[in-house]
Amino acid sequence: MNLFSNLSDHTAYHASRRGDMMMASDNVKTLSYAQAWEHINSIAAHIQAEGIGKGDRVAILAKNSVDNLCIFLACARIGAVAVGLNYRLTAPELDFIAGDAEVKLLFMDQEFHCLRGDYLNRIGCVCIDSDESAPILAAWLETPASLNEVEITGDDILFQMYTSGTTGLPKGVLISHGNVLANSYQAPMSTGIGFREGERGLVIAPTFHAVGLVGALLGVIYGASMIIHRDYDPVGMIETLAKEHISTVAVIPVMLQFSLAMVPNIKDYDFSELHTINYGASPISETLLKECIDAFGCDFVQGYGQTEATMALSFLTAADHRKALAGRPELLRSCGRAVFGSEIKIVGKDGVELPLGEIGEIIAKGPQIMQGYWNNPEATQKTVVDGWLHTGDAGRMDEEGYVYIQDRVKDMIISGGENIYPAEIENLLVSHPQIQDASVIGVPDAKWGEIPLAVLVSGGQPELSAEELSEFCRGKLAGYKIPRKVEYIAALPRNPTGKVLKKDIRVMMAEKYPAVS
Structure with a gap:
């Protein structure tokens, strides 16, 4: 048996060994690992009963919730490929993505009924909460259904996540079980920080994006407990970090800025169990970092990556942040060094590696790199060349291996x-x-x-x-x-x-x- 070949191995293990421990909780539902495993299996069986098989696409148009996460894990259980839909897009944009992915079944929150276009209206739909136009998840699960076991390997696709379409049409990034498991091992190896059994993580970032989804999956893989927020609320985040004894959370710096501004009495809160705040998407200023350390009293870790790299290519570790505040502030402009088991290079337009300090395109190689773009071999060949992911980011590297992102290559001004x-x-x-x-x-x-x-x-x-x-x-x-x-x-x-x-x-x-x- 190839151990840890798929995500479901981990969920099953925790259900059998620590079944009474909470897996996830939102403001509606709380499930232990054993209860979650039963719920996941039931959803998986009913998805199969809808005629969905291994490799078929299942869309999720919903905000963060325990059910949302369990639907994703149910797809993983039977080899169906989850496609998280961004509810901030328009109906035509969502219809393009659903049609491109050839989605066969939709799970959604009732509030997004208005976002169903022609394609999404033609396929089967299950409403997670309530909607007169579709069966409700709880009632849908009441019909008897049997689960057929499916062999899942590390090479099988776990999810198909669409790029934001900042240039051209969105592309479906294919991420395998093996990609996610590799990145979940790379993260703690590289930062020295990871989930431990029983620790609590706060999930705020939407799970239709890599930070929210893979962050939640890290908790599942390591047997942690997750408090799930439906939306980002500046005050709610602070209160949950303190009252729910949260150990770690992933945010973007602007969220920290908003929360500090909205909670002037932040020193009255107890963050003694919060050991790490992970952030990404942009660097953090020295001023904001000092304010956050003073408020939260915890370590900070910055991650750099993109959808095509599952989640992380590099980390600026907690030790790096301490170095920055102890006399090396330039490190805060860095996105850190390559994660364990990966390589990063800076290359010129000809693909040849540049000398240290020179600006070129950041390329990366490692086990977390995507399997390609769905039905788009031309874009895949341009983006992944000889195993190297061409990120489209311009940057430089110093003699210690720290990478400094200058900008997107396409945003360069001449x-x-x-x-x-x-x-x-x-x-x-x-x-x-x-x-x-x-x-x-x-x-x-x-x-x-x-x-x-x-x-x-x-x-x-x-x-x-x-x-x-x-x-x-x-x-x-x-x-x-x-x-x-x-x-x-x-x-x-x-x-x-x-x-x-x-x-x-x-x-x-x-x-x-x-x-x-």
Whole structure:
């Protein structure tokens, strides 16, 4: 027997050895590992009764919940491929994804009935809570159904997660059981921190994205207990971290910023059992890190990855954060070093590895790299070359192996023949006390081809003029990198994982700056 070849092996093991221990709890349902295993098997049997077999796609259009997680685990149990649908998309966008994935069955929350387009209305549907137009999960499970055992290997696809479509149409990323299990071993090996039996994790990030889903699966794999929040609530997160004795949580830095702002009496809360806050999607400022350490008194770990890499390619560990605060603040601009069992290189346009310190594309190789894009061999061949994932991120590496992301390759600005990476400028801008958030894009210029435009969020502070901003940047940035123009908006558009949607900003600025690149 090939041990740990699939996710269900772990769930079954914990159900048999620590069945009384809580697996997951939300504001509606709490299940022990034994109860969850029974629930998972029942759902799996009923999915099979709908004619769904190994390799068939099952969509989940729902917010975080115990049932949502169990439906995913039920698909894993019988080799069906779960496709989490982003409920923040429009009905036509969801219909495209469902049609592309050839989904055969839909599980959904009733509030998203309005998001069912032509394709989703043609297939079978089970409502997780209540809906007059579809059977309710609890009633659906009352009909007798027998589970047929299915052999699942590490190479079998566990889930199909769609890219955010920041460039072109969304692509279905194929992640196998083996990919998830490998990444779940790489994470604690690389950080020195992992779930222990009985520890409690807080799941806030939506499970239609890798951070939320794989984060929850890590808890299942290691026999932890998960408190599941349906949505992110700044105050609710703080209260749950304290009252539910949470050990670890995964967030994006802006969530920490909001929570600190919304809970002025945060020092009244007891976070003594919170040992780690994991964050990603963007770096954390030294100021915010110090505020968070003062408030929570725990370690911080930053993860860098993408959907095509299951979850993590590198980590900036808790020890790295301590080094940063002890005299090496530049480390906070790094996304850390490659995870255990993986390699990261920086290459030029010709694919040849660049010398240390030079900026190029970040590529990575390891057992967590996707199996490819669904029904898209051309995109797969362009993205994974000789086993190396081409991330599309521009970065550099120092002599210690720390990787510094400069930007997306496609977001690079070319001004007067010089390459400008917006992230470098953005990191400086957000250090100004009158700037809450910042994004930099290239706009056309007759003389230089492109020049940097700073799109800022003031957060109620007095707005800086272009001249004031230029003065702030002078001496800290090369002259050609300093933004020549400034625009203010209420908030930067972001996707659910916190990444700024620069394509949306370009659309917003297109009328004022024609032919924005």
